Amino acid sequence: MASDYSATPITMDNINPKVLKCEYAVRGEIVSIAQTLQQNLKDNPGSHPFDEILYCNIGNPQSLAQQPVTFFREVLALCDHPSILDKSETQGLFSADAIERAFQILEQIPGRATGAYSHSQGIKGLRDTIASGMEARDGFPADPNDLFLTDGASPAVHMMMQLLIRSENDGILCPIPQYPLYSASIALHGGTLVPYYLDEQTGWGLEISELEHQLKTAKSKGIDVRALVVINPGNPTGQVLGEANQREIVEFCKKEGLVLLADEVYQENVYVPDKKFHSFKKISRSMGYGETDISLVSFQSVSKGFYGECGKRGGYMEVTGFSPAVREQIYKLASVNLCSNISGQILASLIMSPPKVGDESYESFSAEKEAILSSLARRAKTLEEALNSLEGVTCNRAEGAMYLFPCINLPDKAIKAAEEAKTAPDTFYAKHLLNATGIVVVPGSGFRQVPGTWHFRCTILPQEEKIPAIVSRLTEFHKKFMNEFRG
CATH class of the missing domain: 3.40.640.10 (Type I PLP-dependent aspartate aminotransferase-like (Major domain))
Structure with missing residues (x-):
């Protein structure tokens, strides 16, 4: 039975109207549904046609298993616990330039x-x-x-x-x-x-x-x-x-x-x-x-x-x-x-001041940086090509940042179904995608778009080894979706 809050001093009728006007789709309705599905999968394995939620909705690299940069975390650790700077064993655990930088910062x-x-x-x-x-x-x-x-x-x-x-x-x-x-x-x-x-x-x-x-x-x-x-x-x-x-x-x-x-x-x-x-x-x-x-x-x-x-x-x-x-x-x-x-x-x-040539951490730092950025570039290219292979989808190349923003030419039947469901057509598509595949994207309407066009934002951040699964799930779903709503 729902609780009755009608007697409380703050209601939807008297809160700041600016708050009601404010929207933030990146953590909106689709993500809430995804979190519920994730709990369902944990409580009842096999209850959905997928075994994990693939979050492609937000630029949050480390939540998707990207490892932090070693030099940065060494300096942070030393600054947060400066007493270990004076211990001899620290010299073997941390790079010399991280120790020096921590002393400078402290x-x-x-x-x-x-x-x-x-x-x-x-x-x-x-x-x-x-x-x-x-x-x-x-x-x-x-x-x-x-x-x-x-x-x-x-x-x-x-x-x-x-x-x-x-x-x-x-x-x-x-x-x-x-x-x-x-x-x-x-x-x-x-x-x-x-x-x-x-x-x-x-x-x-x-x-x-x-x-x-x-x-x-x-x-x-x-x-x-x-x-x-x-x-x-x-x-x-x-x-x-x-x-x-x-x-x-x-x-x-x-x-x-x-x-x-x-x-x-x-x-x-x-x-x-x-x-x-x-x-x-x-x-x-x-x-x-x-x-x-x-x-x-x-x-x-x-x-x-x-x-x-x-x-x-x-x-x-x-x-x-x-x-x-x-x-x-x-x-x-x-x-x-x-x-x-x-x-x-x-x-x-x-x-803004990473390790420089000659510093102990320079080579490992440069290798970590190159590995992450080159992997992101490959992921971007793979997803871009996959999206452009889908019926009715066009996607500009990802020149930078962490996202693709493909345009979806949805069938009239899908648009009508979205209207009946009292939701935007791209939100309708994104919900169907999530429920069928576990892939989380953000509807383009959350970012605003040219009226009459429909998009979604997809990050390039899932681990590189998971990109093929995203491509195959998305491709299979899209074919079924278009076949269902084409007629």
Whole structure:
């Protein structure tokens, strides 16, 4: 018998309507069904036509058996338990450069304790290290005072939305399809998402004419567009922007007076030889724009790349082109949360300053990195080819990031069945796929898409040896699904 909560002070009728408006499909309905099925399999083996759930819904590498990078974990272990640094046996258990790095980091931490609070922007010495890594990457100076270390990139995005959004009349230009963090955070902070559509026919290209059109349309509705979000490499779409396109985007933001919010968390994940990651900081500085010419916020995270340290919640944002007075307000927002966790801060410094040639860990570190990234590239190619072999499915190549976003041309009968089930057609497809195969994907409607088109996002993260099983299960299911709903 259901409990009666009608007399409780908080109900669905009086909670914050911004929370009701917020959606996050990556951990939504399909995943809840998958977790129930997983428990069913545990309690009743053989109760379903598959023996395990294959999670292809979220960029969470270590949950799918990717091993953490040895050097990073050695340094973290030593920093968390510094008393072992002074023991002779430690020399044989840990690499010399990990021990040296741990000593260096502990000297920068208040009380040499990872359980202590730090400066609200993050430990100064770690910010120095990150700034040096950014300068080495871009060829242009980076100021550690421009860096705010955060618990992953998500809190940094929320912080900027808090800063920019004053009311529903404030708009943020976001790519469609988009990572639902953006639509969710805009909704929570009471703003308006202004969509610009990526061109699927040109490999998810970003056209300036589309930005201009959507900006003009928003202004005609009384929306004050304040910023442009660009995700590069793309999530969920997997494209990598070319330099010429990036320069156009910088010029557009300069001309229109927009803050450029550059989501660059997949910068290590580029799989094709004809594309290379370039930060928007590098692009804008190479165009001659200085600190006061363009407002730019770039986001980085330890969750992605080849490291996949999602649970450590480390990341940072670089904030440039804001006045000292506004910077003080950003610092105030950071101070409300006191500081980000120290382990995440340490990892953020390590990913921007990994072992170098001559260090004891360099060869093993390089081998681990190459093994992970080359395997991801192979998985991406295998899944891309498999998806394109399916009837009515087209899939652009995965140039970067961790995802494929295929388009499904569903039969009219399937669309009608979805309508009768009061669900989106791509959600209808994803539910059928899960129940038949145990494969978990995220419906494209969770990321938004061109009206009348249907997609799903599939990660490339399951272990390489499980990719053939995913391909065979998906292929068999799709044939049966299309045969069932074709007539």
